[in-house]
Amino acid sequence: MNGDWLIRGSDGLLSVYLPVDDGVMCRAERVPGGPFDAPRKVGGEQKLHPVLAIGQGADGYAHLVSWRPTVPRESGLVHSTHFRPRLAALDWHPVGHPNRTGDRTGTPAVAVDAQGRAHLFVPNRGGGVSMLGQKEKGGWGPWRDLKGRGVRDGLAAVTGESGRVELYAAAPDAVLYWRQEEPGTPPVLQETMEAAVRPGTLRALATSPESTTLFFTDDSGDLCAWRPGTKPVPVLASAGPGPVSAIRCELDGHDCTLLAQRSASGRVAFAAYPTEQEDAGAWWTESGPELADDAGLCLARDADDRVVAATLSPSTGQLLLTRRKKEPGLALTAWLEV
Numbered sequence: 001m002n003g004d005w006l007i008r009g010s011d012g013l014l015s016v017y018l019p020v021d022d023g024v025m026c027r028a029e030r031v032p033g034g035p036f037d038a039p040r041k042v043g044g045e046q047k048l049h050p051v052l053a054i055g056q057g058a059d060g061y062a063h064l065v066s067w068r069p070t071v072p073r074e075s076g077l078v079h080s081t082h083f084r085p086r087l088a089a090l091d092w093h094p095v096g097h098p099n100r101t102g103d104r105t106g107t108p109a110v111a112v113d114a115q116g117r118a119h120l121f122v123p124n125r126g127g128g129v130s131m132l133g134q135k136e137k138g139g140w141g142p143w144r145d146l147k148g149r150g151v152r153d154g155l156a157a158v159t160g161e162s163g164r165v166e167l168y169a170a171a172p173d174a175v176l177y178w179r180q181e182e183p184g185t186p187p188v189l190q191e192t193m194e195a196a197v198r199p200g201t202l203r204a205l206a207t208s209p210e211s212t213t214l215f216f217t218d219d220s221g222d223l224c225a226w227r228p229g230t231k232p233v234p235v236l237a238s239a240g241p242g243p244v245s246a247i248r249c250e251l252d253g254h255d256c257t258l259l260a261q262r263s264a265s266g267r268v269a270f271a272a273y274p275t276e277q278e279d280a281g282a283w284w285t286e287s288g289p290e291l292a293d294d295a296g297l298c299l300a301r302d303a304d305d306r307v308v309a310a311t312l313s314p315s316t317g318q319l320l321l322t323r324r325k326k327e328p329g330l331a332l333t334a335w336l337e338v
Contacts, residue, residue, distance in 0.1 A: 003054035010060030012303030015085035019052040028085035032303035043080040044091040055110030063118040098130030109155040114163025158204035239269035247299040266290035288335040
């Protein structure tokens with residue numbers, strides 16, 4: 001999956017998304033803070049590949065993108081909108097292929113601008129990135145080649161506090177950065193920053209009105225933070241090999257960035273520091289049980305604006321959840337299976 005798979009909907013209910021062999025499953029809270037419904041398929045019965053990109057707008061609507069098989073050895077991208085977690089999502093709608101025809105070219109990424117328009121990004125066969133954007137009055141614009149060179153799978157799309165869409169991609173020994181210069185326009189390649197990035201570790205977060213911050217693990221094993229126009233800064237040694245999940249929250253009256261990562265021991269590790277103040281220092285604290293090898297991790301905020309952490313194992317379907325307690329610091333409730 002690419003994007004936050006644990007999200008708070010427009011009605012305050014949390015929902016969880018998981019790609020399976022031929023579709024996408026969703027589980028949603030019945031009431032805020034309450035039990036979850038049983039898994040159900042979203043987007044209709046169309047057969048999909050087990051891949052999913054998720055983006056969410058300020059309106060709380062979830063935009064889902066996946067690949068579907070079309071003819072032998074070829075695939076196409078499809079999109080669905082989920083307006084509220086306990087309502088049925090729209091049926092999957094085909095949106096094409098970045099190279100017109102062919103098989104899958106990579107994992108898509110989705111970001112939603114301030115006007116609620118989804119922007120779909122995917123690597124193309126030329127080694128760059130292609131984009132498809134929704135029109136203001138409905139429908140989709142044309143496919144656009146955003147260029148780039150040697151782009152690896154694992155794009156990170158993000159919407160800044162300005163409401164404009166940004167994109168990060170890793171290439172051999174570099175990170176590429178695109179940004180919209182005006183709302184509704186295709187993002188433009190702004191900067192290429194030299195860095196040795198471990199594949200699949202990009203995660204972007206809006207951290208101020210002017211900036212988004214990219215988190216990635218470098219070849220030395222450090223978890224680094226980078227804001228375009230600056231140099232990357234090591235935050236702390238990565239807790240484990242996978243990607244980090246990140247969210248902003250208030251801790252003891254301070255705007256902080258909370259990081260969570262699957263640790264080498266198989267548990268969840270948390271670290272926090274004042275937002276955009278990486279030099280303040282951070283350290284990992286492990287929590288919860290040892291997880292299945294394929295378990296993913298995601299952070300969100302619930303209807304009471306409390307931080308929620310969830311882990312989900314595709315092979316077993318096990319969903320574990322913890323919430324921040326209503327007390328100072330980052331004390332968490334016991335991890336519970338949903």
